[in-house]
Each structure stands twice: as structure tokens, then as C-alpha cells.
Amino acid sequence: MNRTKSNELHHEALSHLVGGVNSPVRAFKSVHGNPIYFEKASGAHVTDVDGNLLVDFVQSWGPLIHGHSHPEIIAAVHEKMLNGTSFGAPHLGEIELAKRVKNRFAHMDKVRFVSSGTEAVMSAVRLARGYTGRDILVKFEGCYHGHVDALMVSSGSGLATFGIASSPGIPQDTVATTLICPLDDLEAVEYAFNEHGDNIAAVVIEPLPANNGLLIQRPEFLKGLRALCDQHGALLIFDEVISGFRFQEGSFGDMCGVTPDLTALGKVIGGGLPVGAYGARSEIMEQLSPLGPVYQAGTLSGNPLAMAAGAKTLDLLDDEAYEYMERLGALLEERLGAVLEKHGNPMRLVRRESLFWLSPGDGDPAIRADQIPSDAAGLYADVHRALLERGYMLAPSAYEIGFISTSHDESHILGMVEAMDDALSTMEW
Ligand SMILES: *Cc1c(COP(=O)(O)O)cnc(C)c1O
Numbered sequence: 001m002n003r004t005k006s007n008e009l010h011h012e013a014l015s016h017l018v019g020g021v022n023s024p025v026r027a028f029k030s031v032h033g034n035p036i037y038f039e040k041a042s043g044a045h046v047t048d049v050d051g052n053l054l055v056d057f058v059q060s061w062g063p064l065i066h067g068h069s070h071p072e073i074i075a076a077v078h079e080k081m082l083n084g085t086s087f088g089a090p091h092l093g094e095i096e097l098a099k100r101v102k103n104r105f106a107h108m109d110k111v112r113f114v115s116s117g118t119e120a121v122m123s124a125v126r127l128a129r130g131y132t133g134r135d136i137l138v139k140f141e142g143c144y145h146g147h148v149d150a151l152m153v154s155s156g157s158g159l160a161t162f163g164i165a166s167s168p169g170i171p172q173d174t175v176a177t178t179l180i181c182p183l184d185d186l187e188a189v190e191y192a193f194n195e196h197g198d199n200i201a202a203v204v205i206e207p208l209p210a211n212n213g214l215l216i217q218r219p220e221f222l223k224g225l226r227a228l229c230d231q232h233g234a235l236l237i238f239d240e241v242i243s244g245f246r247f248q249e250g251s252f253g254d255m256c257g258v259t260p261d262l263t264a265l266g267k268v269i270g271g272g273l274p275v276g277a278y279g280a281r282s283e284i285m286e287q288l289s290p291l292g293p294v295y296q297a298g299t300l301s302g303n304p305l306a307m308a309a310g311a312k313t314l315d316l317l318d319d320e321a322y323e324y325m326e327r328l329g330a331l332l333e334e335r336l337g338a339v340l341e342k343h344g345n346p347m348r349l350v351r352r353e354s355l356f357w358l359s360p361g362d363g364d365p366a367i368r369a370d371q372i373p374s375d376a377a378g379l380y381a382d383v384h385r386a387l388l389e390r391g392y393m394l395a396p397s398a399y400e401i402g403f404i405s406t407s408h409d410e411s412h413i414l415g416m417v418e419a420m421d422d423a424l425s426t427m428e429w
Contacts, residue, residue, distance in 0.1 A: 001389055005049040006037040025061070031381040031396045036388075041068035043407035046393065054393045055412045057402040061395070062242050062267040065325075065354070066316055067407020073271050076312040077305050086303055093307035100314040101269065101277060104244075105251055107259045108279030112288060113302045117241035117266025118146025120276035121204070123296045124262045125150060127278070128202035128235040130294035131287045135177045136196050138203040138234075139163075142183060142369025144211035145204060145239050145264075155180040183215055183368045186224040197232040202262075205236075207252045208243040212399050214350045214357035215367050219256035226258050235284070241266035241276070242401075245314065246354055248322030271313030273306035321406050325354040328404050328413055332356060335417040343424040346379055354404040358383070358394075372399070379429045386423030392416045 013020035021027045021035060028035050037049040044067055046056045059067065066073065080093065098111040114120050125148065129135060137150060145151040153163030153175045163180045165172060179196065181188040193200060203225050209215040229236040238260035243252040245268040253260050261284060266276040279285065289295045300306075333351050340347060345362035359365040360376035380398035387394055392415065394402055404413075 001052050001391075002050050003034070003036065003048070003052070007034050009037045009049060010034045025395075025397060025400065028396045030377050030398065031384045033385065033396075035396075036393075043067040043069075044405065044409070044412050052391070054388070054391055055408075055415065056393050057404070057408075057416070058393055058395050058400075059403040059405050060272060061400075062403055063270060063272050064403075064407075065245065065268045065405050066271070066313060066321075067405040068272075070271075070313075070316070070407070072316065073309050073312045076308045077273070080304050080308040083304070085305060086300060088299065091302075091304055091307075093304050093311065094302040097269075097275075097307045097311045097314075100311055101265065101279065104314075105263050105265075105279060106254075107261075107281060108263065108285075109282040110285035111277050111279040112285070112296065113307070114276040114278070114296075114298050115274045115300050115303070115306070116146065116276045117239075117264065118148055118276070119298070120241065120264040120266055120278045121145040121151065121237075121239050122148040124237050124264045124278040125202065125204065126296065127280075127284065127288060127294050128237060128262060130292075131284050132201045132233065132235060134199050134201035134234070136179060136200045137177060138179045138181060138189060138192055138200060140181055140183045140205050140209070142212040142215060142372075143204075143206045143209050143239070145206070146241070146266075149174045150178050151204065153178045153180055155182075182370065183209060184217060184221050185368070186221060186228075189225060189228055193228050193232050193234075197234075200232060200234040202235040202237050203229055204239060206239045206241075206243065207256060207258070207260075208240075208352065208355075210242045210355060210357075210401050212369055213359060213366055213372055214352065214355060214401050215369070216350065216352060216365075217256075217367060219258070222253070222256045222258045226260075229261070235261040237262045237264065239264045243355070244268060245317060246352075248319060248326070248353070268313065269310050270306050271309035273303070273309040274300075275303075275306045275310050316406070322353070324406055325404050325408075328408055328410070329353055329356065331410060332404070332413045332417070335414065336420060339417055339421045339424070342421070346424065346429050347383075355401050356404070357401045358398070360398060379427075382427055383420070383423060386426070387416070387419050390419035390422065392419050 154166040262280040347358040350365045376398040
């Protein structure tokens with residue numbers, strides 16, 4: 001596969017953009033190569049600037065649940081665009097999307113739209129702190145909540161410790177109010193509450209952690225968090241930016257029988273345009289400005305094009321769509337599982353409906369960050385490159401998940417499995 005033009009553009013971009021990219025995961029740093037420059041994309045396929053056609057399992061990192069440039073979504077955006085690109089004033093599209101969001105997230109009486117997942121979580125955290133009048137947050141090792149200062153934290157040593165900023169530029173004082181616990185460890189959270197209960201504003205978690213592998217939590221763990229929050233008057237915030245709208249049954253919280261106080265959303269909710277949202281019961285949401293004292297605003301919040309893309313995306317997510325993606329997921333699980341086994345299980349497939357992850361090693365898939373083998377990246381880099389050569393694009397990192405969309409079909413799944421079989425035959429590990 002020739003990538004001359006991609007490489008040229010990357011070298012030019014290096015003079016203008018930091019590392020040539022506007023989001024670090026797009027750099028091929030961990031898979032040792034240069035990023036691929038896209039020219040256009042349609043359905044399951046991306047065409048790069050050198051004219052190569054790739055089957056895409058990244059799908060813009062989650063938003064494109066109906067694939068690239070879905071004709072109905074494009075038409076909805078186009079129609080709205082003719083009436084103006086941004087109003088900075090209320091319009092019908094905001095009500096339309098809010099109704100659809102509340103349909104899926106029944107605990108929300110009110111919704112606030114923002115423009116990214118980061119903004120949604122950041123704002124939900126501020127609201128939780130404002131509502132409770134408390135400062136401390138509990139977060140979990142291996143969960144990503146966007147680049148929110150207070151949540152960019154690595155764990156210190158020991159049980160439920162205050163964290164250490166995981167990036168320069170974040171004041172130690174900012175993370176000094178964030179406690180880190182391991183996933184799947186209710187005792188650690190209990191300990192945190194025993195020590196700091198009166199001061200904990202919220203427990204923040206991805207109920208289906210999907211940014212550091214796919215670490216499927218036990219419903220009992222999430223129920224335990226709910227009980228601890230209730231006992232101590234803290235709020236439970238579910239970050240469903242990646243898992244939201246991915247499941248036929250509803251939110252991931254619903255599937256586990258746990259209702260959070262606040263939910264943050266992003267990705268699928270905007271269907272490929274920049275949308276984030278957060279919502280809760282009225283009593284909490286009414287603390288927000290203009291009704292309450294907690295301030296949060298956005299020039300482009302509720303943008304008419306983004307609202308239209310989101311509403312159309314959610315309308316297309318009917319039972320048939322979910323059942324279709326589940327069938328493709330099941331096919332991937334069965335066929336890829338067999339191929340991996342044939343090669344001695346260098347990795348295992350972890351899947352929940354349309355989300356999948358190649359969990360490194362032949363052991364039981366991890367459910368805590370510290371159970372992921374630390375040498376995961378080496379083999380993955382080879383697999384990633386070998387699949388690209390064969391026309392299949394997975395995320396350029398061993399810790400990122402893959403996405404099935406309604407635009408994929410059996411041939412894309414079977415083709416990827418065959419490419420994997422072929423690739424693994426040529427490798428050693
Ligand atoms: C992607 C993601 C975010 C951040 O969303 P952005 O739109 O990239 O700011 C936050 N939380 C989770 C769980 C995510 O997957």
C-alpha cells in the first residue's frame with residue numbers, strides 16, 4: 001500500500017501543527033508509523049489521499065454509529081445549514097434532541113447541551129460540587145473523562161489515595177481534591193467514604209470503561225457505588241460519553257439496574273458533529289445558570305447543525321439497527337475468537353454489542369486497569385500495521401477499542417478476520 005502523499009502531508013503538518021495532529025491519539029506514536037491522511041469517507045470505508053480504500057473500525061472514535069457520511073444525516077444537516085449555521089439563540093432543534101435524549105436516559109428531567117464530551121463531564125462535575133457544596137471527587141484508575149483538569153490524575157500508592165496530576169500544567173491543588181480508586185474494588189471506595197465521606201461531592205465513573213481497553217464492570221460493583229453515594233449524600237456521575245446510545249436496552253446504567261444522579265454524554269449524540277450533553281433530575285439541573293448559581297455557558301452550545309445531526313442519528317437507531325449491530329458483533333466474536341484460538345490466543349476478543357477490544361494475552365480479560373499486561377503494545381503494533389496493509393483500520397493503540405456501525409456488513413467482519421488470520425500466520429510473539 002503506497003502512502004507517499006500521506007507521508008508528505010504529515011511532514012508538512014509537522015511545521016504547523018503539534019506532532020502533525022490536533023488530538024494526540026491520532027498520531028501513530030504507539031504503533032510506530034505516520035498517521036494516514038483521509039480524503040473522504042463513506043459508510044464503512046475511508047479513502048486516503050493516496051487513493052487507498054480502508055475498512056474503518058475506528059469510525060471517528062465512536063460518534064459514527066451509522067458509518068461515514070450517512071445520506072440521511074448529511075441531508076438533515078444540509079437542510080438546516082441553509083437556514084443558518086449558528087444562532088446563539090434558542091431553536092426547535094434543541095428541544096427535539098433533548099426529547100430524544102430523555103427517552104433513553106429516563107433519570108434526566110432536564111438536559112444541557114455543550115460541544116464535547118470533555119465539556120459535558122467538566123460541567124457535570126462543577127454542578128455536582130455546586131449542588132452538594134463539597135469538593136472531593138472519587139474517580140477510577142483507567143477511566144478517561146476527557147482532558148478535565150481535576151480528572152487528569154494518576155493514582156498514588158496505596159488504597160484510595162489522592163492523585164498526582166498526570167500532565168504538567170495541572171496545579172497540584174486541583175488534583176488534591178481527587179481520590180483515585182481501582183475499578184471493581186468496592187472496599188477501596190468504602191475506605192474513601194469512611195475517611196472523607198462528608199466532603200465527597202461525587203463518584204465519577206465510566207460504567208463501561210472503554211478508553212483503556214474494554215473493562216466490563218460487575219453490576220454489583222456499580223450498585224455498591226450507588227449505595228455508598230446514597231449513604232453519604234454524594235452524587236453518582238456516569239460518564240456514558242462512549243457507551244451512551246450503544247445499547248438497545250437503554251443506557252449502560254439501566255442495563256446494570258443502577259440509576260446515576262448525573263449522566264454525561266458525547267460522541268454518538270452528535271452523529272459526527274460536536275455535541276456533548278449532561279442531564280439529571282430537575283432539582284439538580286435547576287442549580288444551573290440561568291435558574292441557579294452554578295455557571296456554565298457556550299457560544300456554540302446547541303448548534304443547529306449539530307442538533308440536527310444528533311436527532312437524525314438517534315432516529316435511525318431503531319431496534320432493527322441495534323439487532324443488526326449485535327449480529328455483526330456476535331459474528332466477529334465467533335469467527336475472530338476461533339482465529340485467535342487457532343494461533344494460541346495471543347489476545348482475546350472482549351465485546352459488548354457494537355464495542356470490541358483485543359485484550360492482550362491469553363488470560364481472562366482484564367476488568368481493572370492493573371490487570372492489563374504491560375507489554376500489550378508490542379504485538380498490537382505489528383497486528384495494526386499488518387491489518388492496515390490488508391485494508392483494515394483499527395485504532396492506532398492497543399488500549400483503544402473498535403466500533404461496529406450500521407454501515408458495516410458481514411463481508412467487512414469476515415474480511416477483517418481473514419486478514420487477522422493471515423497476519424498472525426506471519427508473526428511471532
Ligand atoms: C471520548 C470521551 C470523553 C471526551 O470526549 P471529547 O468529545 O473527546 O471531549 C470523555 N469521556 C469518555 C468516557 C469518552 O469516551
